[in-house]
Amino acid sequence: MEDLKLPGIDYGALLPMLILFGAACIGILLEAFTPRRSRQVVQLSLAFLAVTASFIAVIFQHDTRKITIGGAVAVDGPTLFLQGSILVLGLVSLMLIGERQIERGGPFVSQAAITVGSQKDVKQAGDQPGATEVYPLTIFALGGMLLFVAANDLLTMFIALEVFSLPLYLLCALARRRRLLSQEAALKYFLLGSYASAFFLFGVALIYGFSGGIALGQVHAAVADPQRSQVLLYGGLALIAIGLLFKAALAPFHVWTPDVYQGAPTPVTALMAACTKVAAFGALLRILYVAFDGVRWDFQPVLGTIAVLTMLVGAILAITQTDMKRLLAYSSVANAGYLLVGVLALNEEGLSSTMFYLVAYGFAVLAAFGIVTLVRDGDGEATHLARWAGLGRKSPLVAAAFTFILLAFAGIPLTSGFTAKFAVFGAAVEGGQTWLVVFGVITSMLLAFPYLRVVVLLWLSEPSETTPTVSIPGFLTSAALVIGVAATFALGVVPAPLIDLTRDAAQFVR
C-alpha cells in the first residue's frame, strides 16, 4: 500500500490569506469577550492591523510565482497584484465602515434581528451603537476575495466564492436606516447569489466530467483535446461564466445591482463596488486566460455581446435614475462592461489594463460612495437626486470632489477614468476587438449625460429649502475621501508606475 503523501504547503505564499482568516476568527472571539464600550475601538484596530499586515505580506511575496497546496492555490503576478488591490481598497472601505462621527452609533444597526418598526427597533435606531460584527464579517469577506483571485482549481474557487459572499449578504442587511430596504436588498442578493453559486457549481461538475479534474491546468490540457465531449465543455463553461458574471454584475445578470447597492449600508456598497469587482474580475480573468484560452474563438463573441449589452444597459438605465445610489449602481454596471472589454482582449495588454482599470475604478467609486454618506438630512442619507440641487453653493469642497469623481467616471483626461479607459480600449483594439471599442465609445457618450446632469444639479441649480446639509466628515471618512480623490487624480496624471506594475504582474502560472 502506498503511503499517503501530504501536499507541500508554502505557508509564506498563503500568509496574506492566513492572516485575514486568523484575524477574522480572533475578531469573533473578541466580540464575545470584550466589553461593549471598547468593542468598536478594539475591533476596528484589529481589522486595520490585519489588513495592513496582510498587505505587507503580499509585498514580501512580490517575487513569488508558484502553485501550492496540491495545486489549489496559485500565487503569481496577477494574484499578488489583485490581492494587493483588494487589500488597499478594503482598507479604504474599512475607513468608511468604521466611521462613527457622522451619525450617532454609525451606519450600522445594533441588532438586525429586531422586527422593523417595533418599539425596540425605534429605540435602537435612535441611540444604540452599531453592531461591531461588521468588522470580522468584512475581514472574512476580504479573505475570501484574496482566495478567490488565487484559486487554481474550480472547487477552491467555489469555496472562496461562498466565503466572501456570505458575509456580504449579511452586511447588506445591517443598515441603520431604511431597515426594510436593507433587508430586502440582503434577501435579494442572497437568493440571486445562491442561484449563481448553484450555476457555478453545476458548471464545475460538468467540467469535471469533461476533463476528469478540477485544476485549471488540467482543464486547459483537456480543452486542447478534441476527442472529449464538447457539450460538457461548453455547458460547463457557460454555467461557470454565469456564476462569475453574476458577481461581476454583467448584464443580463446585473438586475440585483441597483437594489442591493441602494439598500445596503453605503460603506458596504462601497466595499462591494470596489473590492467585489476586483475579486470577480480576477477570477474571471484566471478562468478565461488560464483554463479556457483554448476555446477563446468560441467564447469571445458571446462574451463580447454580453459586454456590449452591459455597457448599453448600464448607460441607458443610468440616464433614467433619480436616486444617487442607483445611478452609481448602473454606472458600475456600465463600468463592468468596460472591464469585460479589457478582459476580452485576451492578451497580456488585456490582463494588465483590466487590472489597472480595477484599481482606478475602485478608488473613484470608494470616494463617490464616501461622499454619498456625507450628504444627509434628518432621515439619514439624502440620496434622491433632486435633493442634491445647489450643493455646490452650500458645500463647495465636497461638491468639487464629487464633480471630480464624476468627471473621472465620464473619462475626462487628467483623471484615472481616462487613463483606465484608454488602457482597456487600447488593449481591445490590439486584440482585434475594435467593435467592442466602438460600442464602448458610444456608451461613454450616453453615460456622460447622467454624470453631467448631476454636475448641473450641484453647481448650476439654485439651492432649495430641502437641500440637505453635508455632515462634517470624521477623520476616517475624510481620510478615505482624500485617498480616493488623490488616487483618482494621481492615476490620471502619473499613471506610469501603476501601469508598469500591472505589466510586470501580467503573467499567470499554469
Add this chain to the structure above:
Amino acid sequence: MNDFPFLSILTLLPLVGAIVVALVPKAKAELAKTIAFGWSLVVLVLSIVMWIAFNAGGDRFQFRESYAWIPSWDARFTFAADGIALVMLMLIAILFPVVILASWHDVEKSNRSAPIYFSLLLAFEFTMIGVFAAADIFLFYVFFEIMLIPMYFIIGSFGGQRRQYAAVKFFLYSLVGGLFMLAAVIGLWVVGGHTFDWTKLTEAASSIDQNTARWLFLGFFVAFAIKAPFFPFHTWLPDAGGAAPAGAAALLVGVMDKVGTFGILRYCLSLFPEASRWFAPAALVLGVIGIIYAALLAVGQNDLKRLVSYTSIAHFGFIGIGIFAFTTQAGTGSVLYMVNHGLATGLLFIVVGMFVARRGSNLISDFGGAGKLVPVLAGVFFFAGLASLALPGTAPFISEFLVLIGTFTVHPAYAVVATAGIILAAAYVLWMVQRTTQGTLNPALAEVPAMKKDITLREKVVVAPLILLIILLGFYPKPVTDVINPAVEATMSDVGVQDPGPTAVVANERVAR
C-alpha cells in the same frame, strides 16, 4: 535663445495664475481681476519674445521640448510649434488680456464669485495654449478634452438666459466629438506602432492600410468638425455663444473653435493624406453649405450674440474650403483667416457685450437708433461689423480673398458659390448695424440710464489694440504670412499635392506642344 523652454512655460504659466487667482477671497474682487490681468500680460510678453525668437525660414517645428510621461505607452509631454501654431498662440496671448479687461464688470451683476470667474478664464487660457503647443497626440487629446471644463463652468455659472441648457449642450457635443477622436487616437496608436509622437506617426502614416486610414480620418474629422463647427455639426455654437458672457463668447469663437480647423490642418491632413484627398470633396461641400446656410440664418436673427455666432459658422465655412482646396494660397488664406477672424469676431463680440451690458438685453428689437446715444461705441460697432464682412482695408479681406483665389484655381464652382456668401455677409452685418444703431431712436432705449454713457476709458483700451491690429494686418499682413507660409507649404507637401501652375502658362505649354 531657441533653447529656452518657451512652450512649456507658456502653457503652465496661466495654470499657476488660475490657482493663484482662485485663492483670492471672494470679497477682494478687484485684487483678483488685477492679478488675472497682469498675469495674462506676462503671458503676452513671453509670447512676443517667442515670436521674435521664432525663425520663419528655419525648421518647420521649433521650440521642441520633450519630457517622459507614460513610458509604456510612449506618451510624452512634447511641445513644438510650427508657424500655424505660433500665430494661434500669439492670437491667444493677445485676446486673453483684452477679454479679461472687457469682462471687468461682468460678474458684478450676479452674486457669483469674481475670483472664480477670472480663475476659470486663466485655466481656459492654459488649456488653449496647451492644445496648440502640443506635438504629442495623447497630450493634444488631453488638452482637447479638458478645455471643455473651464468653458462649461464659465457658460453654466456666469452666462445669460438658458445658460444651463447651453452649457450642457456645448459639453455633450464636444464630448461626443472627443470620444470619436479617442477611438481614432487609440486606433492610430495601435496601427502607428505604439507611439503618440506626431513626427513618428507622420512617418508611419504611409504604411497604414487605406481603409483603416479613412476610418481614422473620419474619427478625427468629426471631432474637429464639431469643434470648429462646420455645418451640420454647428447647432451648439449659437446656443453657447448666445448664453456665454460676451468676453467668454469672444474666446469661444475667437480661439477655441480654431482648435477644430487647426486640428484638421495638423492632424487630419498630415497623418492621413490619402484619406484627406478622398474626403476633400465632401468637406468642400460642407464648407460651402455652411457659408450660405449660416449667413441666411444670421440674416434672420434677432439676438445679437446668436447673430454673431452664426456669422462665425459662415466664416468657418470659408476656412474649411480654404483648407480642403489644397493650394498654398488657400491654405495660407485659411490660417490667416483663423487669426483675423479671432480679431474681428472677437472685437464684434466684445462690442456687442458692451451694448448688452448697457441695455440689459441681447435683442436687436430692444435697440434702435443707439448711435444717437452712444455715438463712439456705435462707431466701433460699425467698424467691427465692416471688419467682419471683410471690407478691403481690414485684415479679414486679405484672408478671404486669398481663400477665394486659392480655391478658384482648382475648384472654380465652389469659389463662385462662396463668393455669394460675401454678399450675404454684407447683408447681415449692415442690417444688424442699421437696426441697432441707426434710424429713429427707440424711446424705450432712451430711458435706460446706462445707455447715456458712451464708451469708457477701459472700453477704449479694450478695443484699441484689436482695431489697430485689424487695420495693420489689413494693409501689411507680411509678418504673419511669412510665418504661416512655410508651415502651410509643408502641410500641403504632407498631403502630397502641388499647386497648379498659372492657367496662362499651361495654355502656352499646350500651344508649344
